[in-house]
Amino acid sequence: MPLATVSLPGRDPASLPASSALELRGITKYFGGYPALSDLTLSVPRGSRTGIIGRSGAGKSTLVRLLSGLETPDSGELYRNGENLLALSPAQARARQRRTGLVFQHFNLLSQRTALHNVALPLELAGVSAKKREALAHEALTQVGLGELVGRYPAQLSGGQKQRVGIARALVTGPDLLLADEATSALDPETSASILELLIRLQRERDLTLVIVTHQMEVIRSVATHVAVLDQGHLAESGETKQLLAQPRHAVTRALLGAAPQVHLAAGQVLRQVTLPALDAAVLARLAALGGSVVEAHQGRGQTACWLAVPESVSLADLWAQMLAPKRAWHDPRFHLAAAWKGCP
Numbered sequence: 001m002p003l004a005t006v007s008l009p010g011r012d013p014a015s016l017p018a019s020s021a022l023e024l025r026g027i028t029k030y031f032g033g034y035p036a037l038s039d040l041t042l043s044v045p046r047g048s049r050t051g052i053i054g055r056s057g058a059g060k061s062t063l064v065r066l067l068s069g070l071e072t073p074d075s076g077e078l079y080r081n082g083e084n085l086l087a088l089s090p091a092q093a094r095a096r097q098r099r100t101g102l103v104f105q106h107f108n109l110l111s112q113r114t115a116l117h118n119v120a121l122p123l124e125l126a127g128v129s130a131k132k133r134e135a136l137a138h139e140a141l142t143q144v145g146l147g148e149l150v151g152r153y154p155a156q157l158s159g160g161q162k163q164r165v166g167i168a169r170a171l172v173t174g175p176d177l178l179l180a181d182e183a184t185s186a187l188d189p190e191t192s193a194s195i196l197e198l199l200i201r202l203q204r205e206r207d208l209t210l211v212i213v214t215h216q217m218e219v220i221r222s223v224a225t226h227v228a229v230l231d232q233g234h235l236a237e238s239g240e241t242k243q244l245l246a247q248p249r250h251a252v253t254r255a256l257l258g259a260a261p262q263v264h265l266a267a268g269q270v271l272r273q274v275t276l277p278a279l280d281a282a283v284l285a286r287l288a289a290l291g292g293s294v295v296e297a298h299q300g301r302g303q304t305a306c307w308l309a310v311p312e313s314v315s316l317a318d319l320w321a322q323m324l325a326p327k328r329a330w331h332d333p334r335f336h337l338a339a340a341w342k343g344c345p
């Protein structure tokens with residue numbers, strides 16, 4: 001049954017795009033005075049597979065917890081299918097949560113329960129009869145390819161199978177929104193690929209909106225129709241995946257893609273990519289002495305990713321030895337040259 005849309009003063013829900021499964025307007029969330037999300041405005045198209053990508057600490061899981069109702073923002077507006085989620089009564093909010101499936105990185109299965117009883121748990125909490133919930137759990141497990149393994153305990157399942165149980169549990173209440181937070185990060189590449197294929201198939205078959213959070217660009221490439229890039233709690237950029245990956249505008253997107261910035265280099269200069277703990281005055285002075293300059297720098301937690309313009313004759317090995325030089329750096333695990341190191345002189 002469609003639910004009444006609740007109006008807020010000064011906000012006309014009719015002005016929300018009808019095609020949005022989720023509309024975030026100026027969402028801010030603080031933890032102990034630190035903004036994990038800052039003024040985040042984002043639309044998630046209904047029926048899309050929207051990828052949320054960003055470095056560690058960018059605010060991805062905080063966003064998922066807000067979307068699933070596990071957290072509430074400090075300010076901003078959050079609409080789901082045009083309905084203001086922040087104006088619901090606790091009972092309405094719980095009902096909406098049952099329309100949202102959540103898939104976790106580490107599966108979060110109960111070890112004392114079989115696959116069937118893990119999947120049946122959300123129905124049990126919703127007061128569904130034992131007979132009905134077991135039938136629905138069986139159906140969901142069959143849909144993820146585990147119809148034969150319903151009686152197994154988590155310890156008797158592989159990582160990929162555990163994640164299939166996690167997906168069945170997320171879908172058993174019949175949600176129209178599925179949130180997956182790093183759902184394949186704990187799996188080997190082949191198993192990851194099979195789980196991503198399963199998510200795509202289920203999204204299509206069930207006409208879901210899928211929000212998939214990842215720090216891996218290959219997950220975005222293989223799954224997402226739309227993408228939002230988060231950077232230190234801010235939205236760096238968002239759009240259709242194909243277009244955004246072809247023309248990344250923000251430095252963090254380019255860094256995640258491993259793409260070089262589009263700059264005009266002086267004759268004899270080349271771009272080199274390095275990651276270092278800090279871009280301090282001493283490092284900058286040594287870089288200048290080598291005839292180089294910083295083209296783009298992006299500060300994350302505990303490290304700075306940089307693109308440098310340097311004379312062609314200055315190899316990454318020279319940079320390593322002369323600019324980033326302190327000998328202790330060789331032993332500092334945070335201090336490494338980026339992927340560009342491979343194959344460079």
Ligand SMILES: Nc1ncnc2c1ncn2[C@@H]1O[C@H](COP(=O)(O)OP(=O)(O)OP(=O)(O)O)[C@@H](O)[C@H]1O
Nearest residue numbers: 031032036054055056057058059060061062063215
């Ligand atoms: N419950 C919490 N209490 C305090 N700080 C928190 C809490 N949850 C998240 N944070 C902080 O908010 C910021 C964003 O965290 P979040 O977990 O959303 O990042 P993330 O993008 O999911 O990172 P990762 O890729 O490592 O999972 C971080 O600085 C984190 O330390």
Ligand SMILES: [Mg+2]
Nearest residue numbers: 060061062181
């Ligand atoms: Mg996270």
